[in-house]
Amino acid sequence: MNRHQYQNAGSPIAGVNSHTMMAGGGVSNSSNQDQNTLNSLLTTNIYECSLHGILTTPQSTFIQRVKGMMRSEQLVSWKEMVYKTTIQSAGPSWAEGSIMPSEIHVRYERNNCFVRYIGTPQIKDNINAMIRNVVDIKVSDRFFILLSNLGYVKDYEYFVDGYCYSTYSLALYLVNHRRVLQDGTKGELLIKNNMVELQCLSGEEGFMSASEHLNTYAEYLYPFIELIKFDHRNLILDPPSLQQSQQQ
Amino acid sequence: MVKRIEFLGGTKVSTWNIVCSLYLERLPNNTNQIPREFHLITLDERPKKCFMISHEAIVESDKEMISILEKTDSFRKRQVTEINGSKYELGDFIIRIGPIFFRTETKGIAIEVEYTPCSKTSTSPFSCTKLLSEFINGNLGPFPDQSVVQATFDFSAYPKLPNNYTDLHTSYQYLNLFKSI
Numbered sequence: 149m150n151r152h153q154y155q156n157a158g159s160p161i162a163g164v165n166s167h168t169m170m171a172g173g174g175v176s177n178s179s180n181q182d183q184n185t186l187n188s189l190l191t192t193n194i195y196e197c198s199l200h201g202i203l204t205t206p207q208s209t210f211i212q213r214v215k216g217m218m219r220s221e222q223l224v225s226w227k228e229m230v231y232k233t234t235i236q237s238a239g240p241s242w243a244e245g246s247i248m249p250s251e252i253h254v255r256y257e258r259n260n261c262f263v264r265y266i267g268t269p270q271i272k273d274n275i276n277a278m279i280r281n282v283v284d285i286k287v288s289d290r291f292f293i294l295l296s297n298l299g300y301v302k303d304y305e306y307f308v309d310g311y312c313y314s315t316y317s318l319a320l321y322l323v324n325h326r327r328v329l330q331d332g333t334k335g336e337l338l339i340k341n342n343m344v345e346l347q348c349l350s351g352e353e354g355f356m357s358a359s360e361h362l363n364t365y366a367e368y369l370y371p372f373i374e375l376i377k378f379d380h381r382n383l384i385l386d387p388p389s390l391q392q393s394q395q396q
Numbered sequence: 397m398v399k400r401i402e403f404l405g406g407t408k409v410s411t412w413n414i415v416c417s418l419y420l421e422r423l424p425n426n427t428n429q430i431p432r433e434f435h436l437i438t439l440d441e442r443p444k445k446c447f448m449i450s451h452e453a454i455v456e457s458d459k460e461m462i463s464i465l466e467k468t469d470s471f472r473k474r475q476v477t478e479i480n481g482s483k484y485e486l487g488d489f490i491i492r493i494g495p496i497f498f499r500t501e502t503k504g505i506a507i508e509v510e511y512t513p514c515s516k517t518s519t520s521p522f523s524c525t526k527l528l529s530e531f532i533n534g535n536l537g538p539f540p541d542q543s544v545v546q547a548t549f550d551f552s553a554y555p556k557l558p559n560n561y562t563d564l565h566t567s568y569q570y571l572n573l574f575k576s577i
Contacts, residue, residue, distance in 0.1 A: 265467055285461055286458050288455045298434060299432055
C-alpha cells in the first residue's frame with residue numbers, strides 16, 4: 149500500500165546502452181560517493197508506520213476534508229500478488245502468535261513491476277501505529293518466474309483501485325479491493341466500503357514521532373473515519389488450524 | 397596486455413568490477429534435498445541494479461533485492477567470483493581488462509572489447525563480429541587458442557530474454573564465462 153515509497157525507491161529500468169562482443173555494459177560512471185550512499189541505504193532499515201480504517205461515511209465529504217489537508221491527489225490502480233515462502237528458514241517469517249507472516253508482494257502498476265518485502269509487525273504497545281519493516285524495489289516483469297524458482301508460491305492476489313493523497317511526509321490511500329477472476333480480470337468488490345490507510349515512513353529511531361504525526365492527522369479525520377492501529381495479534385489461528393499447521 | 401593497450405593510445409577511464417555470487421537455499425540439517433540456487437550478478441556500471449539468474453529465468457531488479465534476501469533468511473551466499481580490473485578507452489573501442497578471482501585464487505584474465513558505434517537497440521551486437529575479431533587478434537593477440545575469444549553467443553537457449561540486446565544478455569554471458577572457468 150505504498151506508492152509514496154515506491155516513487156522514492158524505484159528508478160526506471162535501464163535501457164540498452166551498448167553492445168559488446170563478449171559482454172556489454174552501460175556507459176554511465178559511478179563515483180565512490182554514490183556507491184557509499186547506496187551501501188548505506190542498503191543497510192538502513194526503513195519502517196512503514198500506518199493506521200487503518202474503513203470508510204462508512206459519505207465518500208465525497210471525506211474526500212473534501214482530505215483534499216484540504218493533503219497536497220496532491222493521484223489515481224491509483226494496480227494488481228497485487230502476495231507470495232509466501234515454502235522454505236524453512238530460521239528467519240523471522242512469522243509474527244509470534246499471529247497469522248501474519250512476512251510477505252513478498254509483487255505489484256503490477258502501469259506496466260511496471262514492483263516488489264515489496266513486508267516484515268512481520270513490530271510489537272510496540274506504547275506506540276499507536278502499526279510498524280512493519282519494508283523494502284521496495286523495482287524489478288523486471290518476469291520476476292514472478294524467478295520467485296517460483298526460488299521456492300515462493302502465490303498465496304492470493306487482488307486488484308486495488310482508488311486515490312492516493314500525499315503531503316511531504318505522509319500518504320493517505322482511499323482504495324477498494326477487487327477479486328481476481330480466473331481469466332485474470334477484475335471481479336467483484338471484496339468489501340463494499342472503501343478502506344483507508346494513513347502511512348508514513350520512519351527509521352528505527354523515529355517510531356514515536358511518526359506515530360504522533362499520524363495520529364495528529366487521524367484526529368483531524370475523526371469526524372469521518374476512525375483510523376486505528378491494527379493489532380496483528382488479533383489475528384490468531386484457532387486451535388484446530390493451529391494444530392494442522394504444526395502437523396504440516 | 398595493459399602496456400599494449402596503453403601503447404596503442406588507450407586511456408584508463410575508470411575501474412571495472414563485476415561480482416557474481418551463487419546463492420543456495422538454506423535447508424535444515426540432515427536433509428537430502430538438493431538446495432535451490434540462483435546467481436546474482438552486479439555490474440559496477442549499473443550501481444543501482446542487480447541481475448538474478450535461476451535456470452532460464454533472468455530478471456533485473458534494484459540492488460535492495462540483496463537486502464530482501466538477507467531479511468527473509470532463506471538463501472545464503474556461498475561462492476563469489478569477481479573481476480577487479482580497469483576500463484580503457486581507445487578510439488571507438490572500450491576495453492575492459494582484469495583478473496578473475498574465485499575465492500582467493502586468480503582463475504584467469506578477462507578482456508572485454510566494446511565497439512561503441514554499434515550501440516543502437518535495433519542492431520545486433522554480433523553484426524560487428526568480424527571487426528571486433530580483427531581488433532582483438534590484431535591488437536591484443538595473437539591468441540594461440542582461438543576458443544578463448546568468444547566472438548558470438550547463442551541466446552536461443554534463453555527464450556525468455558527480450559528481443560533487443562540488454563544488460564540481461566550481458567549478465568548471461570558473464571555467468572557462462574564464470575561457469576566455464
